[in-house]
């Protein structure tokens with residue numbers, strides 16, 4: 214049963230949100246030439262701030278600033294000096310961690326316990342990790358011919374990120390780029406610009422030379438201007454496969470380097486010998502963490518037929534204890550859906566799942582009146598042909614399929630255009646290794662799910678994109694061959 218909990222709200226007084234924000238170009242906040250747009254709290258629909266929308270001229274100014282900083286300052290600094298700035302930024306992120314967590318939860322809708330205990334600590338860890346590489350680049354990728362003089366930065370990177378992990382995606386992009394001696398122009402997603410703008414203030418606080426990091430806000434058009442700017446040397450994109458495809462087309466025929474981190478439809482495979490209670494925790498974490506707005510979410514549960522009924526009963530019981538509501542409440546497990554648009558997409562695909570004949574179930578839960586909400590949902594009796602088994606829903610919706618043999622599990626798990634991640638639950642070590650070899654996924658978790666570490670590379674096969682972020686491999690995207 215679910216006990217009534219007293220509200221435990223995190224105070225928002227620690228953040229000072231300004232009524233309006235300009236663009237962060239060449240070390241200063243400047244007015245854009247374009248229009249502006251509002252960013253709202255998805256939990257209440259309250260307007261948080263007005264943000265500038267960068268037009269083509271603003272993008273050009275940011276790229277010019279990044280080029281100047283690259284040529285005159287950043288690419289000339291020895292690695293150990295660049296590292297000092299990165300360490301400083303990492304420490305300030307830790308010091309201002311609570312402020313960043315509250316702001317992230319306000320702007321994105323994710324529960325404070327996740328922004329506080331997962332997002333922000335990993336953001337800081339990423340800067341610490343890549344700070345450590347900045348003066349050792351010649352040892353990072355010897356097998357790729359990077360040594361001594363051969364480890365050169367690429368130049369100016371244009372980086373475009375999504376809204377599901379706003380500050381974490383920023384860290385994945387900016388930390389390795391700066392460590393390798395590149396400068397950046399980064400565009401956060403239009404629904405979650407605020408922590409990127411606070412990060413810009415942190416760059417000022419760290420005395421980062423002007424122009425090394427430029428943050429321009431805006432939507433798809435701003436992103437398009439950035440990735441197609443002729444003076445960008447490298448494009449790094451995380452987002453949907455559809456936009457990734459458009460970007461790949463836009464840079465084809467140029468000498469820009471590209472990395473794309475795109476969608477996923479991960480299989481979480483539970484064998485009958487698995488520790489089932491633990492597996493259920495992993496299933497819940499796999500699909501309900503961050504409202505399921507996770508590219509590597511375990512959105513397809515493949516469970517061995519002999520334990521399917523038992524797993525499902527345990528799962529439903531566990532789902533009944535999940536608390537949906539105020540992202541700033543420390544007891545909240547599932548926060549708000551990031552936008553009205555995303556909510557409409559989750560609703561549409563869930564309705565299609567029902568129409569196609571799958572069984573839909575959600576625990577009873579009271580959803581707030583304002584804001585964007587969707588209850589944790591599970592679909593049973595799902596077949597491979599169902600759209601909810603094939604398409605990325607990017608919400609708290611799990612599709613359950615069954616299998617009888619390990620070979621069938623592999624066949625079904627790999628039957629997807631994506632290949633970002635997968636999970637395996639079994640007591641047999643040999644089976645874990647066999648499955649990890651068979652699964653076409655960039656990351657395979659065994660008896661756990663959604664574990665992230667800056668030292669570990671992340672990225673996908675097939676339509677999940679190309680290139681790796683994180684770890685030693687993540688440096689390769691920012692070094693000249």
Ligand code: NAD
Nearest residue numbers: 374375376401402432433436437452453456474475476508
């Ligand atoms: P999206 O592709 O709509 O938007 C991503 C970013 O691209 C936003 O900043 C957006 O403004 C910008 N953009 C839109 N059109 C553009 C264009 N034509 N040119 C340049 N930029 C453009 O994706 P989203 O809905 O914000 O994010 C969800 C998607 O991101 C999901 O598919 C998810 O799987 C994926 N994702 C992948 C990873 C990964 O590492 N593989 C991580 C997080 C999210």
